[in-house]
Amino acid sequence: MAHDTEVLVLGGGSTGCGIARDLAMRGVEVTLVERGNLTDGTTGRMHGLLHSGGRYAVSDQASAVECIEENEILREIAGHCVETTGGLFVQRPEDPDDYFREKLEGCRDCDIPARVLSGREAREVEPYLAEDVKRAIQVPDGAVDPFRLCVANAVDAENYGARIETHAEVIDLLREGDDIYGVEVRHESGPGKRTHGTPGTTEEITAEYVVNATGAWAGQIGAMADLDVEVRPSKGVMTIMNVRQVDTVINRCRPKGDADIVVPHETTAILGTTDEEVTDPDDYPEEQWEVDMMIDTLSELVPILEEARTIRSFWGVRPLYEPPGRGTTDPTDITRDFFLLDHEERDGVSGMSSIVGGKFTTYRAMAEEISNHVCEQLGVRASCATAEEALPGSENLAVLEEGMDDFGLRSPIARRSKQRLGSRSQEVLETDEPNPVVCQCEGVTRAEVQDAIDQSGSDLNAVRIRTRASMGNCQGGFCCQNMANELHPEYDEATTREALDELFQERWKGERHALWGEQLSQAMLNYALHATTMNRDNDPASHTEAVDYGAFDSGDSSVRPSSRRRSGGD
Amino acid sequence: MAISDDVLVIGGGIAGATAALAAAEEGADVRLVTHKQSTLRNASGLIDVLGYTHEGEGPIVDPFDRLEELPESHPYRRVGTEAVREALSFFDEVAGDAYAGDHTDANALVPTHGGTVKPTARYPVSTAAGLASDPRDTLLVGFETLTDFDAPLAASHLEAAGAPFAARGVTLRFPGIVRDDAKLTRYAHLLDREEPVETAAGERSAREALAATVKPHLEGESRVGFPALLGDEFADEVRAELADRLGADVFEVPMGPPSLPGMRLEDLLYEALEDAGVRVVSGVPVVGYETDDDGTIDHVLVDRHGQEIPHEAGQYVLATGGLVGKGVRSERDRAFEPIFDCHVPHADDRYDWFVDDVFGEQPYARFGVVPDRELRPLDADEEPEFSNLRAAGAVLGGYDYAAEKSGAGVSLATGYVAGGRAGAEASR
Ligand SMILES: Cc1cc2nc3c(=O)[nH]c(=O)nc-3n(C[C@H](O)[C@H](O)[C@H](O)COP(=O)(O)OP(=O)(O)OC[C@H]3O[C@@H](n4cnc5c(N)ncnc54)[C@H](O)[C@@H]3O)c2cc1C
Numbered sequence: 001m002a003h004d005t006e007v008l009v010l011g012g013g014s015t016g017c018g019i020a021r022d023l024a025m026r027g028v029e030v031t032l033v034e035r036g037n038l039t040d041g042t043t044g045r046m047h048g049l050l051h052s053g054g055r056y057a058v059s060d061q062a063s064a065v066e067c068i069e070e071n072e073i074l075r076e077i078a079g080h081c082v083e084t085t086g087g088l089f090v091q092r093p094e095d096p097d098d099y100f101r102e103k104l105e106g107c108r109d110c111d112i113p114a115r116v117l118s119g120r121e122a123r124e125v126e127p128y129l130a131e132d133v134k135r136a137i138q139v140p141d142g143a144v145d146p147f148r149l150c151v152a153n154a155v156d157a158e159n160y161g162a163r164i165e166t167h168a169e170v171i172d173l174l175r176e177g178d179d180i181y182g183v184e185v186r187h188e189s190g191p192g193k194r195t196h197g198t199p200g201t202t203e204e205i206t207a208e209y210v211v212n213a214t215g216a217w218a219g220q221i222g223a224m225a226d227l228d229v230e231v232r233p234s235k236g237v238m239t240i241m242n243v244r245q246v247d248t249v250i251n252r253c254r255p256k257g258d259a260d261i262v263v264p265h266e267t268t269a270i271l272g273t274t275d276e277e278v279t280d281p282d283d284y285p286e287e288q289w290e291v292d293m294m295i296d297t298l299s300e301l302v303p304i305l306e307e308a309r310t311i312r313s314f315w316g317v318r319p320l321y322e323p324p325g326r327g328t329t330d331p332t333d334i335t336r337d338f339f340l341l342d343h344e345e346r347d348g349v350s351g352m353s354s355i356v357g358g359k360f361t362t363y364r365a366m367a368e369e370i371s372n373h374v375c376e377q378l379g380v381r382a383s384c385a386t387a388e389e390a391l392p393g394s395e396n397l398a399v400l401e402e403g404m405d406d407f408g409l410r411s412p413i414a415r416r417s418k419q420r421l422g423s424r425s426q427e428v429l430e431t432d433e434p435n436p437v438v439c440q441c442e443g444v445t446r447a448e449v450q451d452a453i454d455q456s457g458s459d460l461n462a463v464r465i466r467t468r469a470s471m472g473n474c475q476g477g478f479c480c481q482n483m484a485n486e487l488h489p490e491y492d493e494a495t496t497r498e499a500l501d502e503l504f505q506e507r508w509k510g511e512r513h514a515l516w517g518e519q520l521s522q523a524m525l526n527y528a529l530h531a532t533t534m535n536r537d538n539d540p541a542s543h544t545e546a547v548d549y550g551a552f553d554s555g556d557s558s559v560r561p562s563s564r565r566r567s568g569g570d
Numbered sequence: 571m572a573i574s575d576d577v578l579v580i581g582g583g584i585a586g587a588t589a590a591l592a593a594a595e596e597g598a599d600v601r602l603v604t605h606k607q608s609t610l611r612n613a614s615g616l617i618d619v620l621g622y623t624h625e626g627e628g629p630i631v632d633p634f635d636r637l638e639e640l641p642e643s644h645p646y647r648r649v650g651t652e653a654v655r656e657a658l659s660f661f662d663e664v665a666g667d668a669y670a671g672d673h674t675d676a677n678a679l680v681p682t683h684g685g686t687v688k689p690t691a692r693y694p695v696s697t698a699a700g701l702a703s704d705p706r707d708t709l710l711v712g713f714e715t716l717t718d719f720d721a722p723l724a725a726s727h728l729e730a731a732g733a734p735f736a737a738r739g740v741t742l743r744f745p746g747i748v749r750d751d752a753k754l755t756r757y758a759h760l761l762d763r764e765e766p767v768e769t770a771a772g773e774r775s776a777r778e779a780l781a782a783t784v785k786p787h788l789e790g791e792s793r794v795g796f797p798a799l800l801g802d803e804f805a806d807e808v809r810a811e812l813a814d815r816l817g818a819d820v821f822e823v824p825m826g827p828p829s830l831p832g833m834r835l836e837d838l839l840y841e842a843l844e845d846a847g848v849r850v851v852s853g854v855p856v857v858g859y860e861t862d863d864d865g866t867i868d869h870v871l872v873d874r875h876g877q878e879i880p881h882e883a884g885q886y887v888l889a890t891g892g893l894v895g896k897g898v899r900s901e902r903d904r905a906f907e908p909i910f911d912c913h914v915p916h917a918d919d920r921y922d923w924f925v926d927d928v929f930g931e932q933p934y935a936r937f938g939v940v941p942d943r944e945l946r947p948l949d950a951d952e953e954p955e956f957s958n959l960r961a962a963g964a965v966l967g968g969y970d971y972a973a974e975k976s977g978a979g980v981s982l983a984t985g986y987v988a989g990g991r992a993g994a995e996a997s998r
């Protein structure tokens with residue numbers, strides 16, 4: 001039987017995109033389907049820590065070793081997505097000495113470069129640390145942009161011939177007897193790029209092999225073919241601050257606990273996190289106490305956080321997996337390792353494997369292992385090349401710095417654009433057209449927004465994750481509208497309006513968790529701008545009832561200068 | 571010697587300025603102390619009275635007809651419909667030729683930069699030719715370097731909103747703008763100062779060059795709309811010259827921050843304050859107060875570069891704005907009025923301060939102090955906090971100006987009443 005594609009990957013997170021790239025580079029024909037945008041799952045809702053392995057150096061040394069290896073590889077192949085911030089494990093006076101020692105030994109066991117700093121030295125590195133911190137271990141933690149990295153994998157997979165379909169939700173697995181041979185998807189606006197307002201279609205996609213990389217949703221996919229995949233989704237909160245209070249990753253050096261890490265990310269710092277099992281990865285409570293706990297607990301390490309401005313909070317769900325029979329009750333005790341479930345071996349159903357568990361930092365290694373497995377099934381001999389081949393944007397980064405002028409941009413903006421685009425800067429920014437700034441907070445220019453629209457259609461959230469536009473202090477209040485303007489005339493007015501409403505509502509969703517102090521004032525300003533000035537809350541264009549224009553003031557005819565009425569050419 | 575006046579107004583937005591003018595008109599000696607720029611820098615410069623009812627019905631044709639339907643706690647109900655009318659007339663006098671709309675009680679529907687129309691009661695003359703109920707065909711002009719306003723998109727949006735005329739948009743290059751990230755004021759100043767700019771036909775004045783850029787795109791439309799950047803100080807002249815050269819009426823489309831029409835209104839109000847002899851102190855905040863034995867305010871403290879200077883008056887008007895102007899502030903567990911700690915009702919749980927729909931009925935938008943009919947802020951037991959303190963404008967709670975489209979109107983009406991009463995009482 002002829003199949004539409006050799007391998008069908010379900011899920012457009014880091015795992016799915018990593019697998020798609022790996023297989024495509026090996027010459028395998030791949031199709032990836034994702035129900036929302038790339039990174040719409042856990043990948044777009046994680047903390048942004050490029051683990052050094054330090055966090056697992058005591059509890060889970062196998063993971064720690066894998067982390068440090070992958071950490072080093074990602075710095076090479078994805079330099080434009082990584083910031084080498086370094087990290088500290090900071091001990092407060094009340095934190096146990098034993099644990100500090102174990103951590104240090106653990107790092108050394110796992111070949112994680114680690115150095116002890118005195119309290120004073122630690123405060124020289126990070127002046128906002130509390131005055132009474134005792135000492136710290138310095139490790140090569142980093143910050144990673146999950147959006148950029150995930151999209152770069154997808155783009156490269158496409159460069160190698162893969163088909164990437166976003167806004168294509170798997171609604172059924174095609175199973176005949178004991179064989180899975182494809183899926184049925186619902187395209188929200190037809191196949192290809194998303195365009196708001198275009199009617200949906202469904203499509204059956206058949207494949208020789210299906211890879212279920214839907215993370216916390218893997219159980220739902222499994223259930224479509226009556227397979228049990230025991231993922232245990234566990235939620236965690238992250239709270240974004242308006243500035244970078246720290247430039248280094250700050251971990252609390254004590255046995256597991258909530259609210260024990262701050263990661264600098266672009267212009268912000270992100271506080272995290274919690275670990276609470278939930279039943280439905282799409283519907284779980286997002287609670288005030290979680291946000292309060294981030295601020296209160298982390299203020300013990302970095303006191304100015306208490307008074308600082310929070311711009312939003314968001315939650316993610318870990319796709320934790322526990323092999324049957326272990327019965328761990330506390331989700332923090334469930335291993336962070338990943339599992340490859342071959343349903344033929346496990347359940348006697350051929351044609352599909354599921355991947356569950358794991359971490360973002362190790363996505364490439366996971367993808368490699370899974371791709372090896374898939375290739376074995378398909379009889380493909382090519383080997384993995386993802387550890388050596390740089391991702392688009394990270395090619396020749398060293399050359400880039402020297403060879404580029406600033407494309408007429410103010411230097412801070414040019415610098416930020418270059419950071420985001422890496423080696424693609426030239427290609428994207430070189431334009432004869434004016435290239436004004438669309439998003440002031442993040443310094444995103446029109447050329448970048450247009451480049452993102454080329455990639456992703458009328459979906460402004462997809463533009464956002466590619467560019468960071470609308471992710472700064474104003475949370476889109478001042479720039480959502482400008483981003484939407486960029487869709488026109490390629491997309492018509494109704495499409496543009498719908499895309500704007502969707503982005504604005506999405507921005508509000510996270511802002512709600514930061515509604516006090518400056519950010520509440522900002523929220524009122526945003527609301528006033530969009531409702532008072534633009535009347536977007538009562539836009540006659542969005543209402544069915546027609547406005548009787550004739551009943552309203554049409555101007556004072558007694559003062560209208562009649563001389564300016566056109567008298568038929570001049 | 572302590573600084574002493576009859577009336578001290580705190581806050582210099584529309585509400586504070588109106589209060590100061592109204593108090594001065596009663597013959598009182600008035601001082602106005604204001605800290606930062608007012609909300610007018612952000613606001614469109616339109617004077618809304620009421621565009622939608624409390625239930626969201628609208629756009630309302632005649633706002634004065636519907637004020638009585640508002641809830642009892644609404645600031646308009648506190649001052650009464652007649653006072654709202656008087657306040658508007660007061661404004662019309664102050665604004666003179668700079669504003670239009672006083673020839674009718676009906677609201678105007680004004681196209682703004684998002685493309686759709688909004689109801690308002692008074693509008694700057696610069697927008698007058700752009701009203702959506704005026705059926706003349708319209709050309710909208712946007713600029714490549716200005717990302718806030720997309721003229722072709724706004725034109726289709728107007729069509730989708732059912733506006734009774736044909737609208738077309740073009741995007742052009744603004745002559746003389748060399749930087750892609752030039753500030754809005756740069757555009758205005760080019761036109762204000764008639765700066766010479768390079769064009770294909772040689773050096774021309776900025777106004778002439780702009781008209782020449784637009785003219786070939788006119789296809790018989792009798793009015794042309796530009797984003798609100800047509801001059802600052804000499805806006806009227808700029809518009810007149812462009813209109814002349816184009817042979818069409820010229821109007822401005824109100825925009826978001828920084829808003830030139832808002833700043834022009836602020837300038838106008840400050841000129842009026844000067845003419846009325848109000849002493850204006852800006853750039854310094856009021857940070858505290860002391861009371862007499864009988865609990866009235868004796869003086870407030872103004873922070874001048876770290877030194878707290880007492881300012882004394884018989885009557886005080888609090889016009890410090892809402893969440894945007896910083897007259898209402900909040901922390902994780904409370905919302906409050908920072909100078910006098912006047913009672914600001916709010917839910918204890920901050921997750922009850924908002925609803926999930928961004929344009930839903932937002933409790934936070936109604937935060938503010940609650941006044942009696944004299945506009946004196948009330949404490950939690952509904953007693954006046956101080957006998958000689960009144961409040962006006964966005965510092966008042968109980969209304970959502972964004973949903974109702976009532977922002978400047980409430981500030982005007984309550985500023986007028988609070989200032990007038992304070993002036994009368996102080997100079998009695
Ligand atoms: C709070 C938190 C913080 C974290 N912090 C870090 C960190 O700092 N560093 C780190 O290395 N790791 C971190 N992680 C772990 C890391 O984020 C995840 O392990 C990783 O992102 C998982 O990627 P994934 O591709 O497997 O899953 P996902 O990103 O969830 O991808 C699965 C995709 O499948 C899609 N999908 C679901 N159902 C369907 C369907 N029916 N049809 C089509 N598509 C579907 C989803 O939309 C989703 O996009 C964190 C996790 C959490 C929860």
Ligand SMILES: Cc1cc2nc3c(=O)[nH]c(=O)nc-3n(C[C@H](O)[C@H](O)[C@H](O)COP(=O)(O)OP(=O)(O)OC[C@H]3O[C@@H](n4cnc5c(N)ncnc54)[C@H](O)[C@@H]3O)c2cc1C
Pocket residue numbers: 524525528529532533580581582583584585586603604605606607608609610612613614615616617618619854855856857889890891892894895896897909962963964965971975976977978979981
């Ligand atoms: C984006 C936006 C668009 C808007 N569009 C419109 C519109 O189209 N039409 C309309 O009618 N309304 C509109 N509004 C609403 C309207 O602008 C406001 O409701 C109105 O301007 C509020 O005026 P105010 O004088 O009460 O307060 P503000 O203008 O906020 O003035 C308060 C002043 O008090 C000062 N102050 C604060 N604390 C102190 C202190 N301790 N000591 C001294 N001074 C202090 C502040 O610095 C400020 O200058 C809009 C508002 C916004 C934010």
